[in-house]
Amino acid sequence: MNYYLSEELNDIKELCAEIALKYILPVRAELDEENRFPREIIKVMADSDLCGIYIPEEFGGSAEMFGGGSMALTVATEELSKACGGVAVSYAANALGAMPILISGSEEQKKKYLPDLASGKHLAAFALTESEAGSDAGRVKTKAVKDGDSYVLNGTKQWITNGGEAQIYTVIAQTDPSRGARGLSAFIVEEGTPGFSYGKKEDKMGIRASSTMELIFEDCRIPASNLIAREGHGFLVAMKTLNKSRPGVAAQAVGIAQGALDEAAKYASERVQFGQRIDSFQGIQFMLADMATQVEAARALVYGVSKMIDSDARKYEKESAMAKVFASDVAMKVTTDAVQILGGYGYMKEYPVEKMMRDAKITQIYEGTNQIQRSVIASALIKETAARGK
Amino acid sequence: MRIVVAVKQVPDTAEVRIDEERGTLIREGIPSILNPFDEYALEEAMKWRDELGGTVTVITMGPPQAEAVLREAVSMGADEAVLLSDRAFAGADTWATSHTLAKAVEKMGDVDIVMTGKQAIDGDTAQTGPSIAASLDWPQITFVGFVQELNQDSIVAERYVEGGCEVIRSSLPVVITVLKDANIPRLPSLRGKMKSRKIEIPVWGREDLELPEDEVGLDGSPTRVVSITTPEIISNGEIHHGDSEYLAKLLVDSLLGSEVT
Structure with a gap:
C-alpha cells in the first residue's frame, strides 16, 4: 500500500534499504551465528544521520524534518528489520534508552546527553x-x-538490550521501598561510573546480533542531578517511555514479517514441483495472500499510532499496545508460514526464514508481553465504556 | 583546500547493449548512474576536506539530466556543484571534454586539486583526467591507490602500476585520478539528501566559459568514433570426459603441444 510518505521519510526508507543491502544482508547470518553486535553497521547509520531522527533539532537531532520522530523511527526500524531484526533493535533500542531523558529529562540533562546520542557518538539503553x-x-x-x-x-x-555497548543507561530504581511502584525513580548512569559493571551476555534464541546483558550496581555513586523528573516518578517515566517506544517493536515486527513474506513469495515463484511453480497452487496462493494482507494491516496500525504520536496526541497507550500486539502476532504467524512455504529449505540455516522466525518471537515478549498489552487495551476499553455511561 | 571532482553520468554497463547498425550505445531504458570510479575520487576529496577543511565542488559536462549525478554527489557530502551544459558541447571527444572541464576549473579560480576516477566505465579511455591536467598545464598523478600526505603546498600519492607502486610527490595545484583501492565511498546522509534537493546548481555554457565554437563539442574534437561493434567471441573450448588420469594426460599433452609458454 502506498502511504505517500513525505520526501524526508522516503529519504530514511531509501537510506535504510541501502544500508540493509550493502552492510546488513552480507553479514546477517554471521552476526546471528556469532552472537555479535553490529558496531560497524551502527557507525554507518550514525554517519548517515540516522541516529538523531527522533531527537529535536535543538539537541542535535532532526525530528522536526520528519514531522516528529515517531514515524521516522518506525520507517527506519521497519526497513532495517526486513533484513535483520537483531541489527534493527540494536539501532532502535537507543531511542528506548534516550526516551526517558527526552520525555521527562531536565533541560540540562537533555543538553548534556542528547547531542551525543543524536550524532551516534554514544549509544543508550x-x-x-x-x-x-x-x-x-x-x-x-x-x-x-x-x-x-x-x-x-x-x-x-537483567536482559538489558544494548547492555555493554551503550555509554548512557537510563535506570529505574527504588527510592522508597514502602511505596512499591510509586517509590520508583529514574536515573541516568554513565558507563565507567565506579560500582557499575556488566554481568553475563545472554545467549538468545533470536535477535542474536543485539547485545543483551546484565547490569550490576554495587555501591554505584551517581550525582543527584542524574535523577530524571522527581523521586517517585520512575514508574510513570517508564510507562510513558514504553507507550512511546512500543510502535518501534511493532515496526520491527512488521519489517521481519515483510522480509519473510518477500522470501516466501520469491521462493514460491521459483520452486517447481509436480512440473509447475508452487505459487500456481491455490494452497500456497491462499497462504501468501493471507500473509500479505496481515502484514499490510499490521503496518496500517503501526503507521496510524506513529502519526498519532507525531500529532502530539495526549493519550495513545491503547493504540500503541494494539499495534504492538497485532504486529508481533502477525510477525510470528507470517514467519512460521514462510518457513512452511520453503519446506525443508525453510528449516535450514542456509535460508534466512528460520532466523526470521526466531527473531519474530521476541516481539511478542519484550517491552511488555502481549498478554500485558491485552490487559492495557482492555483496561482502556473498560474506562472508555465507563466514561460513556456517565 | 579547494578540491574539484570531475564526475560523469554513465549508463549502468551491466545493462548496456550496442546498436550494431548505427554503431552507438542503446541508452533507452538503461538506468544512468554516477561513474563508480568517480565515487572513489569523490570520497577521497571529501576525506581530505573533512581533515583539512575547505570545499569539494563536483562538476560534470553533459545534457541537463546529468544534473542527477551532481545531486547524488551532494547527497554524499559534496559542498557545491556545477553543471557544464550547452548544445554546443554535444559530440565532444575526450580532448574537447577535458578542455571544457579545464576551462571551468580556471573560471572557478583558486582550485588546489582536481580529482577524478581513473576512467569512466562506458568509454574506458582513462584520458579525461590526464587531458584536464594537460589543458591546465598542471602536473598529474594517475592511478592513485593511496594518498599518503596532502597539505596546502604538496601531495604525496601512491600510484599503482603494473607490478609495482610509484610514490610521487607533487606541488599543487595538481590533477589526480583515483583507483578503487583508495577508499570505501560513504553512503549518502539524511542531511546530504535534503541539501541535494534544495541546492541550486549553476549551469555554465560555452559563452560562460568564453570558449570559441571550434574548441567545443563535435567541432572541437580532433577524433571521431568511426564505428562500434561487439567483438565476435571466438570459442575454441573443448570438453572431454574420462577419469582424472586420462584427463590430466590429455591436458598436459595439449599444453605441451600448444604455443602457450
Missing part, C-alpha cells in the same frame, strides 16, 4: 527489568539511596 520484576515492574528491587549530593545504587538489572 533502558534498564527496567530484573529477575523478579518483569511484567510486574513495581517489584523492582534495585535501590537508590540519597546521600548528600549523590544517589548510591545497588542491585542487578
